[in-house]
Amino acid sequence: MMPKPIQTMAWAYQQLCAGEDPWTALGNFKNAWYDYAKHIRADLVSEPLGKPDQDTAHTRHWAAFCATSGAMPGRKKRLFMGRDLPHLENGQQ
Numbered sequence: 001m002m003p004k005p006i007q008t009m010a011w012a013y014q015q016l017c018a019g020e021d022p023w024t025a026l027g028n029f030k031n032a033w034y035d036y037a038k039h040i041r042a043d044l045v046s047e048p049l050g051k052p053d054q055d056t057a058h059t060r061h062w063a064a065f066c067a068t069s070g071a072m073p074g075r076k077k078r079l080f081m082g083r084d085l086p087h088l089e090n091g092q093q
Helices: 009-017 022-036 038-044 057-071
Strands: none
Touching (some): 009 057
């Protein structure tokens, strides 16, 4: 069985910039954080987010979200629940 790729916050950010659904990209990160990669949590948030191909309000929004989330994921357990992302519940990005 092949090991699954580990979803880092930087990888999630790149996916968000490429147009991936936020719940998919961040959900995959959450799975790594709470399940299969919890033994290397520091590594999940240690790599820089990288620069997107285009600098837009969308990419800046997600850069701020990912940077903040990576700085304090252990302090806010509900970070990836809809109650904390009301703009996504309304279909806005």
